Each structure stands twice: as structure tokens, then as C-alpha cells.
């Protein structure tokens with residue numbers, strides 16, 4: 254497509270923006286095209302995108318089947334009032350609940366993960382009217398940037414927005430690599446803290462405990478298997494609802510459709526987003542059939558059930574299943590992780606490598622013994638890799654900021670992974686050799 258803009262148009266837009274990277278201190282890329290695991294900028298430079306554009310292009314960028322389905326829907330019906338139902342709404346509700354674990358057989362849709370988190374919070378409050386205490390969340394959780402969802406995670410205190418944040422009590426997440434405890438001792442410690450928070454620190458019984466099954470922004474942490482079971486047990490003992498925020502982990506990222514399956518624990522509410530729309534805005538909540546749903550007016554947003562996104566979601570699910578992309582995710586995740594493990598002994602910066610699936614975190618440290626976090630080095634590695642045509646993720650807003658993330662589309666090829674590993678190898682060596 255011929256460019257219908259000038260460099261001056263772009264500069265004027267950049268100067269006007271209230272938010273986005275361009276408005277901050279970072280040099281931004283103007284991305285003009287994506288396909289598979291590749292992205293191109295306005296100067297025609299090609300990149301391998303290890304962020305799936307914020308972990309959303311699980312099927313690859315601008316996936317043709319998804320784009321076609323969205324266009325076809327838009328031509329017929331692009332918008333309708335939330336008082337009416339659309340065909341893609343009903344079809345996707347049936348299809349998604351079919352994939353859901355356990356008794357999570359009811360579903361609500363919206364357009365952003367943050368609003369889906371708020372939908373889950375509202376459902377928890379409706380279903381636990383007598384629970385007047387705070388929500389429970391993990392210390393380095395990230396649940397979004399609407400006012401309520403932001404209050405559950407970063408930023409913590411002394412932020413201009415915290416005057417309106419919901420009541421939240423934070424409990425530590427298992428992080429054995431940093432605490433130095435064994436995995437079992439770490440689980441005991443964290444579950445003990447959870448019990449203590451409920452018994453002694455909460456102002457009343459918490460309605461729900463929210464957690465990301467694999468914590469993304471907060472250091473890309475997967476937890477020991479027993480932790481998930483123990484958390485479920487504690488919640489059941491107290492009648493506290495367990496909410497898994499699967500905005501990042503869902504739609505196959507762990508190699509299973511939902512991380513809940515991966516860890517064998519079913520939450521009462523499961524929040525989804527990002528990958529489910531196949532690159533279009535789509536999010537929502539899967540809820541236990543035992544729970545009450547909304548009354549009219551409780552959760553109707555003008556564009557919440559956007560037919561175009563719902564049609565895209567239906568096509569995305571079809572492609573995921575038809576092309577066996579959960580298996581591709583598992584295989585490519587193993588291929589990349591094996592490559593990283595093979596390179597690790599050459600790199601004093603690599604402290605830990607975490608998964609599962611294509612949800613890979615590489616924790617960088619300045620010293621293997623003290624494990625001093627190498628946050629500046631992680632930011633530099635990201636910058637240098639980008640100059641060499643590889644877009645890596647970093648953990649920026651929660652945790653220590655020293656984790657590089659490799660979470661590409663499931664359609665990434667082994668040749669592209671080889672290139673990513675090669676670039677990472679070069680970049681880490683150049684920082685280590687200084």
C-alpha cells in the first residue's frame with residue numbers, strides 16, 4: 254500500500270500524543286506491517302517479534318483467516334446495541350465454553366483485559382455480598398491499567414491514582430530463585446503468608462484472590478505446582494473466590510489452552526484477553542456455572558460485545574485448533590528453551606530461564622552468587638537486539654525489571670528462533686565483554 258503520510262505528519266502526531274511510548278523518553282518504532290512472527294517498520298526494516306505485539310498475536314500478525322472473518326462481519330454488521338445479541342456473540346460463547354476447564358461454562362465478553370479483570374471483580378462482589386474485606390493479590394501482580402485493575406498491581410503506593418484504588422491486600426508470590434528457599438519451603442512460606450493475611454491482616458473476609466498463573470509483568474514467574482493446589486485449598490476453606498488472570502497465559506501460551514489445565518487447578522473465574530481475538534480487541538471472563546451472572550445494567554458497555562472482534566475470535570479459535578498450534582507452541586517453546594539452556598553456561602548474565610511453553614523469561618544477574626538484578630543490562634540487551642532486528646520483551650513495571658521475555662507467535666519457525674538465539678548470544682556477549 255503506498256504511504257499516504259509524510260515524516261512531518263508522523264512528527265506532528267507524536268508531539269500531540271498524551272501517552273504511548275512516543276510521548277515518553279523512548280525512541281519509538283512506527284510499525285507498518287506484521288505477518289507471522291515478523292514485523293516491519295516505516296523505514297522497511299524487518300524484525301522478528303518475540304513479544305507477539307504484547308503477547309496478543311499468538312497465531313502470527315495479521316493472520317489472513319482472522320482478518321477475512323473480521324472484514325466479512327464488518328460488512329454485514331459492525332455494531333449493535335448491547336440490548337441485542339449477534340450471531341458471532343452466541344457462536345463464540347458456545348465455542349469458548351467448550352474449551353473451558355472444569356465447570357467454567359458461563360462467559361462474558363468485553364474488549365480489554367483490564368475491563369475483563371473488572372468484570373471478574375464485579376462478579377466476585379456480586380457473589381460474595383457478605384465479604385467486606387479487600388481483594389487479595391500477589392505482590393508483583395499486573396492486572397491492567399483501568400483504575401480498578403491498576404489498583405490490584407503496579408504501581409503500589411504513593412501514586413496519584415491510588416486515592417481511588419480498590420482495597421487490596423498483597424501477599425508474596427513464590428520466587429524461590431530470589432528467596433534462596435527450596436521450592437517446597439517457598440510454597441510453605443507463601444501459603445503461610447496467605448493464611449496470615451486472611452486471618453489477621455484483612456479488614457474483613459476477602460471476596461476473591463486474583464493471581465496470574467504465570468506472572469508476566471512481575472518477573473515472568475511460574476510457580477511450583479503445589480502452590481496452585483494449596484491456594485485453591487485455602488480459598489475453599491474460607492469461601493474466597495479464586496480468580497486466574499489468564500490474559501497472558503490463556504489461549505495456548507503455556508502449550509495448553511488455559512494455564513489452569515497446565516497446573517490442574519480450576520479457578521472460579523478465569524479472565525482472558527490478548528490472544529483470543531487473534532489480533533483484534535477481545536477479552537472476557539469464564540465463570541463457574543455455580544455463580545450468579547449479571548443483572549441487566551451491571552456490565553453493559555457500548556462496544557463490549559463488538560461483533561467484528563467476536564467474529565475474529567471465532568476464526569482465531571478455529572485456526573488454533575485446525576493447525577494444532579498448542580502443539581506448535583509446546584514444540585517451539587522447548588526448542589527455544591533448549592537453545593537458551595545450551596547458551597547459558599557461556600553467559601554470566603543469565604541467572605535463570607523460566608517457562609512453560611512460549612512464555613519464556615530469562616532473568617539477568619550481575620553476579621551468579623549474589624544474584625544482583627541486572628536491570629540496566631536487560632534494557633540494554635533489548636535495545637541492542639532491536640538494532641539487530643529482534644524485538645525482545647522486558648519486565649518493566651513490576652518486579653525488578655531484569656527479565657528478558659521471549660514470547661513470540663506460535664507460528665515462529667525454528668530458523669527464526671535460531672536467529673533470535675544468535676542475536677541474544679551476541680548481545681549478551683557484547684554487554685559482558687565491556
Ligand SMILES: Cc1ncc(COP(=O)(O)O)c(C=O)c1O
Nearest residue numbers: 365366367395396397498500501
Ligand atoms: C496479566 C494481565 N492482565 C490484564 C492485562 C490488561 O489487559 P489490557 O491491556 O488488554 O487491558 C494485561 C496486559 O498486559 C496482563 O498482562
